Amino acid sequence: MPKENTRMPRDRRPGAGEKPKDFKKSMERLFKELSDFKRLILIACILAALGSILSIVAPNRLSNLTDEISKGLVVNTENITSITKEITDKVKEDNLKDKIVKILDVNIDEDVIKDIYTSNEINEEDKNLFKEILESHNFSSLNELPDSILSKILNTSYYDNIKITKEDKITLLKSSEKDLNIPESVQRIIFDDLTVDGIKISSKDQYEYLINLSSFSKDSKPEEIYKKIDEMPKSIQNVIKPKMNLNKIVGICIFLIILYLFSGLFSFLQAIIMANLSNGFANGLRKRISNKINKLPLKYFDKHLSGDILSRVTNDVDMIAQTMNQSLSSLVSSLTLFLGTLIMMMITNWIMALTAVGASLIGFFLMSLILKNSQKYFKQRQTELGNLNGHIEEIYSGLNVVKAYNGNEDADRKFDEYNLKVCESNKKSQFISGLMQPIMMFIGNLGYVCVCIVGALLTLNGNITFGVIVAFMIYVRLFTQPLSQIAQGLTSLQSAGAASERVFEFLDEKEMISEENTKALDKDKVKGDISFNHVSFTYDGNDKPTINDFSADIKAGQKIAIVGPTGAGKTTMVNLLMKFYEINSGDILIDGISTKNLTRENIHSLFTMVLQDTWLFDGTVKENVIFNREGVSDDIVHKVCEEVGVDHFIKTLPKGYDTVLKDNDSVSAGQRQLLTIARGMIESSPFLILDEATSNVDTRTEELTVKAMDKISKGKTSFIIAHRLSTIKNADLILVMDSGNIVEQGTHDELMEKNGFYANLYNSQFQK
């Protein structure tokens, strides 16, 4: 049965797959990671192979079925010849003559002869004839006698207890070879019962058969013969008619149904196992990636885009899962199918096998030619599409500038150009990917016809049965199908290899150094002294140190400001304080204890940090403010928000504190920042870091917020990074940074007096 096309069309464009850097290595790694699932994979593979083997066995059985059915088409020639011989033997001259003499039982007693001679009813001529016959003893010409004489010499008699009337005898005598007319009683004697294959053929039927047979000539067409056979008596028909072994047919059908059921069951089980396995594996991978994100040093994220990591979590893991789910088992079953079919074909008939393989090879040669050429179109399409989408993104996000500068025409021109290019490459790549399926179909048909023709040739020569052709019709399909699947499976295995390379590369990234010999500082007992001791720090890949031999003693409760132009390295100071980065040399001490001896977790718990990025997540206002802290009551949340000054705003939201925050909401940047400040103020810690925490808030609101924060941070050591110099004028220590160095430090007044970098920066606010 043609099995082609039974796969659902997959939304996978061939040729779009990318290649891993090292296929073998990536596969080795992938399977190493899969070792937990080894047993399951093995079972799935065995099931897949079994399923394939069953589907190879099936056509063989099916060809048996066809053979059995076609037996019902062929007349039983053996029986025909044997019956014909038996029946014709019965009417062979020698035995028949004696039999007929006996049947006729001619009575030529003196009385009868006398009676004939004396009879007035018989004319002289006839009498003379009779006399001649008597004298010559030539009884074969008895039939020339008239009825009048015959009725005298023939009497009703019994032969083998069969009554033969006078009339029957006369009829028998009169019948000639040309006009055979044997009375029934005589038939019973001549054609004694004949039993062929357990079927009794009556004398009448035998006689009829004989008559029918005589009407055949050598030139009779099969159709005519079949027609004659259909007219023959039932008993004869039963003997010579095509015989179908219905029991055997039903048996094969039942066997096949069981086979199909098992094959279905195997593939179902295999699919279930693979689904469980691949999803379990994907789930684990995602978990590991998510866990890994929090274990990597921050410097990793300086060099890697978040989009890149994101695509590893979703796209790459999906790719691996999908390949495992679909390609792995289909690769195994396809390979089994391919090899199995090849072997089965070779065993069944090697000439036909070569035909099938040859026909398929021609097709695949064609296909590989097309595939080779198609690659560049797919790549081209990808590039052009990237250009177009990039342009669309650019224009849409800069729409106000486009409008204000009358850039529409320029945008349109570029758009049309890109759009046309996409369209052109789209046409080509779509056309080529559309070629695959019809070519596959054609290969199937080509193989089919070749097998039919060669098969017919062989059948005509009597080398094979029709069933073999039917089997090969299926083998051809079975043979071409896995080839394309193997090709597809290998491509997706390659993509999976590339994907797993990326995933494992990420999972193998060096994690933050583990912390040993640690002490812990109690958050509630920390005084708040911090001292920097000849701290130097260089970002990876930088030549110049960002922080160079920096020393400072900060007493508990002091307010430290870090100022300087953008990119001066202000945030680096914070990063070092929070131990986001490891310092290269020197030491930072909190209450006299080196941060090297403190866990990151411990340090983080000592600091409250509010950043410039207004980081809010998908959740309610309340969830965002509470974040990961446990046991925070609603009252505290309300109180903090009131202090920060967002309480009023939150209350105007549709669901108040339970409003879900989403991107692009009516929540402005300033309000977002206030919410993050509120988050920071939920829990009090000995240290406070404000990294441009109020840059999005207008200056009036900022002042209010800072005041609120000051209230809370009273007595706390605080670090403030700010753009607006007014905010930090009253700081206890101002660190002035420029292009990676701390160029000045001191109080506002000290620095103004110095009339250096800081003073210059400060005065520039008032220049006209």
Added chain:
Amino acid sequence: MIKLFNYLDKKDVSRIVICIMFVIGSVWLELKMPDFMSKITRLVQTEGSKMSDILINGGYMLLCAFGSLAFTIFTGYFGAVVSSDFSMKLKKAIFDKVEDFSMEEVKKFETNSLITRTTNDVTQVEMLIGMGLHLLIKAPIMAVWAITKILGKNLTWSFITLIAIVILLSVIGIIMKIVVPRFKKVQKLTDKLNGITRENLTGIRVVRAFNAEDYEEKKFNVINDELTDTILFNQKKFALFMPVMYLVMNGVTLAIYLTGAYLINGALLTDKLNIFSDMVVFSSYSIQVIMSFLMLAVIFMILPRAQVSASRINEVLDTEIKIKDGNFDKKTKEIGTVEFKNVSFKYPDADEYVIEDISFKVGKGQTVAFIGSTGSGKSTLINLIPRFYDVTDGEVLVDGINVKEYKLESLMNKIGYVPQKAVMFNGTVNYNVSYGKSNKKISKDKINEAIKIAQAEDFVLKLDKKYEIAQGGSNISGGQKQRLSIARAIAKDPEIYLFDDSFSALDYKTDSILRRELKKYTKDSTSLIVAQRIGTVMNADNIIVLDKGKCVGMGTHMDLYKSCEVYRQIALSQLSKEELENA
């Protein structure tokens, strides 16, 4: 969906007609093949048939196969042409529409959503058309044709085929019914998972500072497990699909053969051979019928997704454009003036006004600054001049003429707009500075001068001559982008400058030098400046103080410092009393 088909023109329609004809041709040939197949079967079966007959029929069958291949390839070609052209036209239509959108409409859809609608959604529809042209046309033709071929040949076999189709379709139907809603759920969960990961990544410093790693991971794992469970559920249901399909298809053949055996057995010798070849042919046709129903089922699986995309596209295309182009493009009597007459603005669905009853006039060469707290409506106000929004009440006059009367192009030619967020286009620095179309061509010297004034010379000179600015300006810093964005306005030599908080990314020093240079250069031009820094606005000829959309003060720095409470608060929050009074 159907509405979108209006974008198919006559040429496309004729291509589709050709497509249909090719599909009919290929179906005809494909269905012709079993006829030859049965002929070959007969010939092989009957003794005494000639080899030449088999070869001829085999040749015909091969010819059919090849013809069908050719037809399918042609269909594929026209299908690719139609769907690609369609997608091109549709993209163009959406792009043109979005270009005409005002900020109000952009805000309604969100930029990202508009991008997705122009790219991904169009691709979805394009795919449906590409696939649909082939499958949607082929499946019904195939089904009907194949059915007529076998119809009336044998009632029992037809019944078997019918049952098989019913079983298959109901299995597909049930699986789809269960699985499709979960598909949407999978999409949602994937987005959520992405969201949480992105959250963790973008807020990595916050997460670590709060020791919230476990909190984030727990959140991630909840969604991760839910996603895995949902996908697994779907895949388990789908695992049923293939075995059932194979089982039904094989079952049909088996059933036809079995009943065929009984029929042959009971038939007259003359009919036996006919029934046999009928049986072989019927079983292959019945598979064709089943296949075509499967194809239809596949289309109905893709259809909903494309439908969603189509409706999203239609939403964009059906949006009425609020900003209508005027037709005034002549010379004006006044030059370089801007006047607001009782201007109010609110968003269509909002209750409260963003700007309420604002009136002022700026004369040629003057500088007006707007200051106010976050959300006071400063940016909105300035956006009314280039008609990014249209006023709700009152009127905005440029050079004495209502902005609504201007041809947009000539209005824009008067204006040099610098946005809050600098916009850079993929191209050279020169391209970016001389961007767009103005009344006169921007010369090379002009570009260099503009770059110099905008304090961008030092970093531009360091760049390679052919230096291309990447998309969105991702390869230059925020401050550099802002300076180039200012240079762009300068190069245009407009009558009126609009600075929408355009100096915020610059440090004070650059800010003040830039403004000094600018002042020198734009002596004759009118400037409207929105700013947060007192330092930026204090030298303006006129300062307008906004609070909650209303004008609460107007005048010079000293006037306002003395008279306007809001202004004084803002000023004092930035500079000390002495500094302000001495300025």
